[in-house]
Amino acid sequence: MKARGRGAWGPATKLGLPAVFLSCIVFFLAGFFGSMLLSQDISSVRTRPSLLESVDEETGYNPMAHGETGETSVVSIPFQVLSWKPRALLFPKFATVEQCQGIIKMAKSKLSPSTLALRKGETMENTKGIRTSSGTFISASEDKSGILDIIEHKIARVTMIPRSHGEAFNILRYEIGQRYNSHYDAFDPAEYGPQKSQRVASFLLYLSDVKEGGETMFPFENGFMDFNYDYKECIGLKVKPRQGDGLLFYSLFPNGTTDLTSLHGSCPVIEGEKWVATKWIRNQEET
Numbered sequence: 001m002k003a004r005g006r007g008a009w010g011p012a013t014k015l016g017l018p019a020v021f022l023s024c025i026v027f028f029l030a031g032f033f034g035s036m037l038l039s040q041d042i043s044s045v046r047t048r049p050s051l052l053e054s055v056d057e058e059t060g061y062n063p064m065a066h067g068e069t070g071e072t073s074v075v076s077i078p079f080q081v082l083s084w085k086p087r088a089l090l091f092p093k094f095a096t097v098e099q100c101q102g103i104i105k106m107a108k109s110k111l112s113p114s115t116l117a118l119r120k121g122e123t124m125e126n127t128k129g130i131r132t133s134s135g136t137f138i139s140a141s142e143d144k145s146g147i148l149d150i151i152e153h154k155i156a157r158v159t160m161i162p163r164s165h166g167e168a169f170n171i172l173r174y175e176i177g178q179r180y181n182s183h184y185d186a187f188d189p190a191e192y193g194p195q196k197s198q199r200v201a202s203f204l205l206y207l208s209d210v211k212e213g214g215e216t217m218f219p220f221e222n223g224f225m226d227f228n229y230d231y232k233e234c235i236g237l238k239v240k241p242r243q244g245d246g247l248l249f250y251s252l253f254p255n256g257t258t259d260l261t262s263l264h265g266s267c268p269v270i271e272g273e274k275w276v277a278t279k280w281i282r283n284q285e286e287t
């Protein structure tokens with residue numbers, strides 16, 4: 001027992017002094033570097049209040065140094081991807097109720113029947129019924145209230161396509177039964193003749209709720225291309241108009257060719273009235 005005990009404890013007592021010495025060094029070093037880390041932590045905690053001051057109260061993000069044309073704050077503009085085929089995004093509550101009402105008010109007295117860009121062989125007479133809304137064009141510079149200026153600026157920011165690429169706003173009213181058969185916003189030169197520029201994207205701002213009907217439809221959403229499709233038929237992805245919501249969709253692929261799934265139309269209004277402000281965005285500046 002004793003011998004075994006000595007055998008077991010002997011080496012430990014022999015290592016005793018160096019082990020104590022070694023552990024002293026280890027603990028000293030741990031303490032030394034540990035306190036250095038801690039004091040660093042504390043100093044970074046101390047500098048934090050000055051960083052906190054620049055954090056945006058609303059979003060909680062810390063803005064970065066920006067270029068001459070950049071913005072000072074981080075903003076949050078909610079969106080929902082509605083589809084990749086076509087590329088379509090919804091911006092809920094993009095405009096306020098007051099802004100929507102203001103736009104309706106300025107357009108109301110200027111409405112006239114909406115017209116179509118005509119293909120070869122088409123006339124006003126033989127295209128009757130395709131687009132039955134009334135509307136008017138108002139540019140942001142014409143609007144003295146400044147509402148269209150704010151909206152146009154916001155559209156440019158979410159698309160990152162400069163305002164100079166946008167056509168004037170087309171403010172439209174659809175009454176009960178009024179519609180827009182499915183069509184493309186991009187112009188095929190084979191059908192419409194040579195184009196100075198092409199429509200890349202469309203931004204629709206819904207200015208009113210619609211009790212029933214009046215959805216923006218994308219019948220070929222996700223590549224369902226039925227070439228027997230009747231352009232009046234209200235099928236596919238349907239976006240219900242909600243006052244203040246913005247709908248953005250791209251008519252062209254990044255390579256500039258037309259996305260055939262961007263075919264869209266306005267289902268007839270069944271109950272209520274539909275008001276919408278449309279901004280067509282082109283691949284060249286508007287002159």
Ligand SMILES: *[C@@H]1O[C@H](CO)[C@@H](O)[C@H](O)[C@H]1NC(C)=O
Pocket residue numbers: 253254255256257
């Ligand atoms: C353009 O892009 C689309 C989508 O990515 C693709 O399907 C098409 O083949 C392209 N066309 C040309 C001419 O590059």
